[in-house]
Amino acid sequence: MVGEMAADVVTGGIVAHAVEPRAGGHVAASQFEHGLCLNCGTALIDAHCHRCGQAGHVHRTAGAFFHDVLHGVFHFEGKAWRTLPMLVLHPGALTRRYVAGERARFVSPIALFLFSVFLLFAILAQLPMFHFKGDFLKGGGGIATLQSTVAIERGKIARDLPDLRRELSEEHAAPKPDAARIAKLEKRINDARTAVNDLTAAERALPRAAEHSNFNAAGPGFENWVAGKLQHAKENPKLLLYKLKSSGYKYSWALIPLSLPFLWLLFPFSRRFGFYDHAVFATYSLTFMSLLTIVTALLLTAGVSSSVVILALAAAMVHIYKQLKGAYSLSRGGALIRTLVLSTFICWAIVPLFLTGLLYLGVAD
Numbered sequence: 001m002v003g004e005m006a007a008d009v010v011t012g013g014i015v016a017h018a019v020e021p022r023a024g025g026h027v028a029a030s031q032f033e034h035g036l037c038l039n040c041g042t043a044l045i046d047a048h049c050h051r052c053g054q055a056g057h058v059h060r061t062a063g064a065f066f067h068d069v070l071h072g073v074f075h076f077e078g079k080a081w082r083t084l085p086m087l088v089l090h091p092g093a094l095t096r097r098y099v100a101g102e103r104a105r106f107v108s109p110i111a112l113f114l115f116s117v118f119l120l121f122a123i124l125a126q127l128p129m130f131h132f133k134g135d136f137l138k139g140g141g142g143i144a145t146l147q148s149t150v151a152i153e154r155g156k157i158a159r160d161l162p163d164l165r166r167e168l169s170e171e172h173a174a175p176k177p178d179a180a181r182i183a184k185l186e187k188r189i190n191d192a193r194t195a196v197n198d199l200t201a202a203e204r205a206l207p208r209a210a211e212h213s214n215f216n217a218a219g220p221g222f223e224n225w226v227a228g229k230l231q232h233a234k235e236n237p238k239l240l241l242y243k244l245k246s247s248g249y250k251y252s253w254a255l256i257p258l259s260l261p262f263l264w265l266l267f268p269f270s271r272r273f274g275f276y277d278h279a280v281f282a283t284y285s286l287t288f289m290s291l292l293t294i295v296t297a298l299l300l301t302a303g304v305s306s307s308v309v310i311l312a313l314a315a316a317m318v319h320i321y322k323q324l325k326g327a328y329s330l331s332r333g334g335a336l337i338r339t340l341v342l343s344t345f346i347c348w349a350i351v352p353l354f355l356t357g358l359l360y361l362g363v364a365d
Contacts, residue, residue: 083107092326095281109283116290117252123294127301154199157192164189247361256282262345266338281327
């Protein structure tokens with residue numbers, strides 16, 4: 001488990017490094033050894049190629065290779081110590097300065113987001129509160145269980161009818177028939193017949209099992225298709241959970257484009273802010289939410305009171321407010337109103353759409 005977590009973190013760092021690579025480590029001007037850049041062939045005039053940015057001096061040792069691995073994991077270096085504190089304390093200023101062009105000073109939003117998502121899934125996968133037995137999907141019965149219950153009950157009553165009729169015949173044939181017992185048996189027979197008729201009608205009204213098990217049947221209708229997929233998920237709930245986790249891991253980036261239309265709605269037809277501004281805002285915001293989720297989950301695992309969840313939600317709201325106010329230069333009232341509107345979008349549109357997509361990916365295969 002720990003090994004998997006470490007592997008995920010390393011992978012996240014390397015992916016983030018690939019998104020925001022440095023063309024070479026820091027090399028003093030006196031260290032470059034070649035007259036031409038080994039990457040593009042341009043004549044070197046400094047420690048780094050002025051055309052492609054690669055360092056003039058390159059290493060070819062095993063130690064240098066493992067240094068590159070560590071550099072891939074912790075590639076943020078000095079940028080991280082400028083970016084992370086600002087992301088937490090001054091998210092609006094960070095977003096505004098990055099959009100304005102201060103790119104070299106800060107870790108790019110997408111690189112930081114990728115690393116935080118890898119870190120999030122690597123840590124949550126090891127915490128006991130996020131381990132599911134996979135049996136919860138089996139509860140509740142559903143259509144198949146209802147069909148089975150109706151059929152069993154109808155069969156039981158139908159099997160009892162011949163015995164009741166035989167008892168009634170024997171009572172009529174007795175030397176001294178018991179009128180009260182005859183009336184009671186006749187009532188039981190009538191009730192049983194009515195129950196069998198009602199259960200037969202109910203059994204016919206319910207969709208047949210074949211419609212739920214045959215996923216590729218011609219013309220089953222959308223509702224039956226959904227029921228079939230859910231039945232398949234119930235048969236193998238652990239596979240569904242794995243698919244959901246894997247899909248969330250792979251498609252977490254989809255939260256960024258999902259957020260853009262709703263951020264645009266906060267500033268409709270504004271010429272000051274374009275989709276690039278909104279994309280930077282969304283990516284830095286999602287990064288903070290990922291890191292906040294990690295901290296909250298670790299605190300809960302450590303036994304801290306569940307009230308930490310309320311504090312985390314309050315911190316998320318404050319962060320959105322501060323980022324909106326600083327990134328878009330809003331007044332306090334304007335930032336507060338947009339914070340409430342954006343929070344509504346997140347709870348009732350963005351997150352539900354994302355989760356619906358994950359659920360579809362989980363049951364569609």
